[in-house]
Amino acid sequence: MSAEQVTLRGVTKVFPASGGGQAVRALGPIDLSIKKGEFFAVVGPSGCGKSTLLELIAGLSQPSEGAIEFEGRPIGKEIPDGVGVVFQEDACFSWLNVRDNILFGLRQKSMSAEEKARRAAAVIEMMGLRDFAHSYPAQLSGGMRQRVCIARTIVMEPRLILLDEPFGALDQQTRLLMGDEMLRLWRETGATVFLITHALDEAGMLADRIAVMSARPGRIIDLVETKWPRQRDSRIVEDENFGALTSRLWKTLRDESLKTMGRMGGGT
Amino acid sequence: MSRVRLYQVTVVVGFVLLLEVLCLTGVIDKITMPPPHVIIIDFFRMLLAGRYFGEIGKSLANVLLAFALAFVSGAIIGTVLHGYRTVREILDPLFATYYAIPVFAFYPLFIVMFGLGDGPQLLIGYLLGVVAVIVTTLNGLDRVPLVLKKTARVNRLGALQTALRVTLPFCAPYLLTAAKLALAYAFIGVIGSEFIMARSGMGYEIGYAYTNFDNATMYPLILLILLLSIAVNGLLSRWEKKLLARRGQG
Numbered sequence: 001m002s003a004e005q006v007t008l009r010g011v012t013k014v015f016p017a018s019g020g021g022q023a024v025r026a027l028g029p030i031d032l033s034i035k036k037g038e039f040f041a042v043v044g045p046s047g048c049g050k051s052t053l054l055e056l057i058a059g060l061s062q063p064s065e066g067a068i069e070f071e072g073r074p075i076g077k078e079i080p081d082g083v084g085v086v087f088q089e090d091a092c093f094s095w096l097n098v099r100d101n102i103l104f105g106l107r108q109k110s111m112s113a114e115e116k117a118r119r120a121a122a123v124i125e126m127m128g129l130r131d132f133a134h135s136y137p138a139q140l141s142g143g144m145r146q147r148v149c150i151a152r153t154i155v156m157e158p159r160l161i162l163l164d165e166p167f168g169a170l171d172q173q174t175r176l177l178m179g180d181e182m183l184r185l186w187r188e189t190g191a192t193v194f195l196i197t198h199a200l201d202e203a204g205m206l207a208d209r210i211a212v213m214s215a216r217p218g219r220i221i222d223l224v225e226t227k228w229p230r231q232r233d234s235r236i237v238e239d240e241n242f243g244a245l246t247s248r249l250w251k252t253l254r255d256e257s258l259k260t261m262g263r264m265g266g267g268t
Numbered sequence: 269m270s271r272v273r274l275y276q277v278t279v280v281v282g283f284v285l286l287l288e289v290l291c292l293t294g295v296i297d298k299i300t301m302p303p304p305h306v307i308i309i310d311f312f313r314m315l316l317a318g319r320y321f322g323e324i325g326k327s328l329a330n331v332l333l334a335f336a337l338a339f340v341s342g343a344i345i346g347t348v349l350h351g352y353r354t355v356r357e358i359l360d361p362l363f364a365t366y367y368a369i370p371v372f373a374f375y376p377l378f379i380v381m382f383g384l385g386d387g388p389q390l391l392i393g394y395l396l397g398v399v400a401v402i403v404t405t406l407n408g409l410d411r412v413p414l415v416l417k418k419t420a421r422v423n424r425l426g427a428l429q430t431a432l433r434v435t436l437p438f439c440a441p442y443l444l445t446a447a448k449l450a451l452a453y454a455f456i457g458v459i460g461s462e463f464i465m466a467r468s469g470m471g472y473e474i475g476y477a478y479t480n481f482d483n484a485t486m487y488p489l490i491l492l493i494l495l496l497s498i499a500v501n502g503l504l505s506r507w508e509k510k511l512l513a514r515r516g517q518g
Contacts, residue, residue, distance in 0.1 A: 060418060078424070085422045089415040094515040095437045104433075105423040138516025156423075 005160060005192050006034040006057060011066035012217070013052050025217040026052050029066060032211065032220060034194060036159075039186055041195040041203035043249060044213030045260040050196045053218065054164050057194065058085050070160065084158030088165040092137035092145045099124065099133045101148050105156045123155040126188070127181075143174040147181070154185060161186075163195045167202065175199070176234045179206055183233055200249045205236050212252045215259040222252045302483050311488035320473055320489065327458060327470040328496070330386055334393025335454035339447055342401025347431050349402065350409040366399045375461055384467060393457030397450035404449065408442025409435055441517075444508040448501055455497055 012028030027049035034040050044050050055061040056068060059079040068075045070083065093101050102123055106116045124133050127147050137145050146166055153161060163182075167175040179202060186193050197203050203210045204226065212222040226245060228236055236242060269277075284304050290296045291303035302310075314320065349356050371392055378388035412435045420430040436443070462471025470489055477486035 058422065060421060079422055083422075085418070087415045087418065089413065091413075091415045091419045093416070093434070093437070095440060095511075108423060108425065108429075136514050136516075138514065 003036045004033045005036040005071055006032075006194070007069045008032045008057075009067050011053075011056060011063045011068060013049065013056060013061070014064040027056075027216075027218045028063075030218070030220055034160075034192060037190060037192055038208045039183075039193045039195070039206055041197060041207035041210045042213060043197060043200055043203045043210060043253060044218055045215050045253065045257040046198065047260060048213045048216050048256070049218030050198075050213060051164050053213075054085075054162050054194065054196050057160075058083060058162050060085075082159040083162065084153035084156050084160070085162045085164065086146075086149050086153050086166045088168045090137070090142070090145050090169075091149050092140075094137050097134050097136050098129055098140075098148050101137070102129075102151045102155050104152055109156075119155050119157075123151045126154070126185070127151040143170050143178060146170065146178065150182075150185070154189060157189070158191055160192045160194065161189075163193065163197075165196055165198065168198070175202065176205075180233045182206060187230060200246045200253070201237065204242060204246045204249065205232075205234055210249065212249060213256070215256045221256070222249075224248060299481060299483075302487065307487040307491055310484045311491050314485070314488045314492075320470070320485075323468055323470050323473050324492065326386075326468055327462060330390055330458045330469070331393065331451075331454045334390050334458055335397060335447075335451050337390075338394045338397030338450045338454060339401055342398045342446065342450065343405050343436070343443060345398070346402040346405025347409065347436065350406055351427070356406070363399055363403050371395050371457070372460060372464065375464060379465065384465070389458045389461040389466065389469070392461045393454040396457040397453035400449040400453060401446040404442050404446035405439065408439030411442075412438045441508055441511055441515075444504055444511065448504050451500055451504075452497065455493065459493060 008030050010028070011030045013026045015024040015026055017023045030053065042050050042053065052061065056063050057070075057075070059075045059077065062077065070080045073080070093104065096104065099120060102120050103116060106119060109116070124130055127150065129144070129147060129151060132140060132144065137148065140148070146169075150166070166182075167178050170178060182193070182195075183206060193206075195203070195206060207226055208228065210224045210226065211220045212224070213219065214221045224245065227241075228239075287296070287301075288304050291298070291301060349359070374395075375388060375392055378391050382388050382391070416434055416438060417430065420434045425433060458469070459471040459474070462469035463475040464471075466472040470493065474486050474489050477483070477489070
């Protein structure tokens with residue numbers, strides 16, 4: 001766990017003016033390196049450009065300035081091979097059952113039907129979805145649907161998994177359990193995980209390193225190393241250092257959040 | 269039977285009974301319309317005698333063809349147009365006012381252009397249906413969540429694959445509504461054109477019977493069109509219901 005897998009150099013994102021308004025500088029400049037196999041989290045105030053950063057790394061959007069590389073190759077307009085994304089919103093295809101949702105991306109791959117079925121079956125088993133393989137998303141809870149989306153990403157065997165607030169719409173207990181599940185998958189797959197979240201405890205519990213972003217335009221103002229063992233789960237919150245970690249994150253983030261609230265016209 | 273279905277059946281049965289009473293009491297005279305029970309008897313006589321089977325087959329084939337052309341081309345045009353915002357904005361006023369245009373007024377022109385064959389009737393049926401399909405397809409595509417389009421991109425799907433595997437399947441309930449509209453318009457266009465000017469077809473036979481006061485032919489043919497429309501619409505509605513239930517929208 002040392003080689004750099006993703007590097008960002010001088011990355012900025014400016015949204016051009018529209019409808020008579022002014023151009024919006026959403027992000028940067030950002031310089032960042034994400035190591036192969038690490039669990040990396042980004043926290044920041046609302047509207048600081050966290051999701052924009054993820055979309056830039058995913059190749060879903062292009063930086064205004066700077067360069068992004070994945071495994072030494074620049075990320076262009078095409079989504080790089082080996083990158084999977086899980087979004088916050090429900091991205092299940094409501095007309096496909098769980099198994100077909102998971103097989104969705106594999107259908108594009110040139111491999112035998114047996115191999116596709118084998119991989120899908122393995123992921124269904126890994127994600128605890130065996131009893132729901134033939135159910136439709138409408139028959140599942142929000143947590144289960146998000147599991148399907150994660151399974152659809154995992155089945156592609158990505159080397160980098162980008163998670164855009166994947167548990168944001170779930171209740172606290174489900175979020176903790178999904179966090180445990182994510183840690184298990186991270187260990188089992190060996191993939192690098194890049195998590196965007198607004199929940200400090202979630203970032204503190206899951207990540208090896210946490211980047212704290214400033215208010216818009218989002219820049220990285222702190223980089224915290226958690227030093228947690230690789231074998232961990234949600235019970236890490238009981239660790240004596242967990243409180244100090246989240247306190248440090250909040251101390252850095254509080255002023256930035258206040259700036260955002262001030263911009264929105266809120267009080268302190 | 270659901271409560272809504274019970275009300276639907278009650279309304280239809282009530283209307284038929286009302287017509288029966290009005291016809292039998294002479295409020296509606298026999299020359300204008302025979303009582304519904306007579307129409308039903310004539311209907312079965314017509315079917316058992318095998319009369320007009322050729323005409324019925326010809327009209328239904330044209331209705332199906334006009335429907336299929338309107339549905340397929342309308343869905344394709346709608347999908348392509350969805351990607352070209354400016355073109356869509358230019359065409360939007362035309363779509364909004366399209367059904368104020370009396371398409372039947374162009375029928376004589378189409379006869380001059382294509383002759384007194386099936387072509388002009390097909391064209392009228394097609395022209396009436398295609399815009400409804402385009403507008404409904406656009407309406408459905410507008411509602412595709414951004415996250416599904418992003419998921420398609422993340423899975424490296426091209427434009428055609430995205431349409432076939434993501435956006436159009438998402439729009440399936442809208443496409444079924446479009447199919448129902450296109451079918452109704454295809455019936456109106458083809459049968460209506462045959463009625464105005466043609467040498468064969470159900471519309472032509474209805475028109476011929478109408479001018480000759482032949483109620484024993486006219487009403488059974490109208491009843492047949494009505495039953496066919498209800499049957500196909502019912503099938504599509506059933507399919508739509510199943511689709512929506514699967515998506516948790518039923």
